Amino acid sequence: MTRLPKVEICGRPHIDPTMTGETPLVLVVEDDPELASLYEAWLADEYRVRTAIGGRAAIDALDDAIDVALLDRRMPTVSGDDVLDAIRDRELEVRVAMVTAVEPDADIIDMPFDDYLVKPVSRDDLLGTVDDLLLRSDYDERVRDLFSLASKKAVLESESGSGAFAANAEYERLDDEISELQEELDRTVEAMDADDEFERLFSDLDSPNSAEWH
Numbered sequence: 185m186t187r188l189p190k191v192e193i194c195g196r197p198h199i200d201p202t203m204t205g206e207t208p209l210v211l212v213v214e215d216d217p218e219l220a221s222l223y224e225a226w227l228a229d230e231y232r233v234r235t236a237i238g239g240r241a242a243i244d245a246l247d248d249a250i251d252v253a254l255l256d257r258r259m260p261t262v263s264g265d266d267v268l269d270a271i272r273d274r275e276l277e278v279r280v281a282m283v284t285a286v287e288p289d290a291d292i293i294d295m296p297f298d299d300y301l302v303k304p305v306s307r308d309d310l311l312g313t314v315d316d317l318l319l320r321s322d323y324d325e326r327v328r329d330l331f332s333l334a335s336k337k338a339v340l341e342s343e344s345g346s347g348a349f350a351a352n353a354e355y356e357r358l359d360d361e362i363s364e365l366q367e368e369l370d371r372t373v374e375a376m377d378a379d380d381e382f383e384r385l386f387s388d389l390d391s392p393n394s395a396e397w398h
Contacts, residue, residue, distance in 0.1 A: 207232050208251040208318055211278075213242040213267055215259040223254065223283075226307045231314065242267045250278050252317050254310070255297075257284035265295065272296045279317035279328075283310070288339050290354045298332050300339045330365045333358060 209232045214220035217237055224233045234250070236242035239262025242255070246267075253271060257264035264282060271278050281299040282292075288300055298320065299313055320328050337358055 208314075209234060209249050210314055211236060211242070211245060211250045211253040213239070213253065213255045213259075213264060215239075215256060223310060226310055227314065230311065239263055239267050243270050246270060246274065246276060246278075248276055250276065251321070252314050253278050253280045254283045254314075255280060257282055257286045268295065268297055277321070279321055281313050281317060288336075290340070290352055292336055292340070293354045293358050296332075298328065299335045302339070326365060326368065330362065333362045333365065337362060 207230075210227055212220050212223045212227070212233060212235045214223065214235070215238050220235045220237060224235055227233045231252075234245060236245045239259045242253075243262065243266075253267075255264040255267055264284065268280055268282070271280060280297045281301055282295075282297050283301045283303065283305060285303040287302065292300060298317055301309060301313060320331055337355075340355065
């Protein structure tokens with residue numbers, strides 16, 4: 185994926201679609217048409233947007249032109265989880281954020297998404313998530329895996345508290361995987377030709393607002 189130039193808008197970096205030949209395509213999947221239209225309006229200044237009302241329409245809309253998918257989970261007949269499975273089964277190079285009112289539980293640990301937003305979400309949250317998912321697409325699979333795992337841990341702790349999963353075997357496995365992968369990347373990151381955006385993303389793992397990994 186081509187690196188996308190960024191500009192500052194209201195103090196937050198945004199991708200500038202006028203500076204690249206191909207504007208990223210975001211698939212918005214919602215069973216609420218009004219909410220889908222709102223997300224489309226928020227995103228349309230910076231991205232091409234394709235909307236799908238419901239899971240069946242989403243599966244029909246999938247192709248390799250999509251860069252990022254924003255999936256509601258709780259939809260009748262074909263859920264967002266089903267759409268996520270279809271994306272991964274087809275081996276599409278799509279970064280996926282679940283954007284949902286479903287409170288996260290340990291069941292999300294093995295789900296192959298990249299980020300998880302709990303509704304209601306703000307315009308800045310949605311745009312910031314898409315920006316970061318596009319940025320992560322440029323990097324090594326191990327880096328993408330680390331951010332995916334870190335996102336799961338952060339959202340679980342944010343919604344339920346760090347002690348809620350203390351005795352949960354799946355959560356402990358998640359914690360171990362994060363520690364092992366971060367240690368591996370710590371050993372190699374200095375040797376990488378890392379740019380400022382990568383360093384910003386990577387440093388987020390140790391920021392005060394992040395989950396504690398160790």
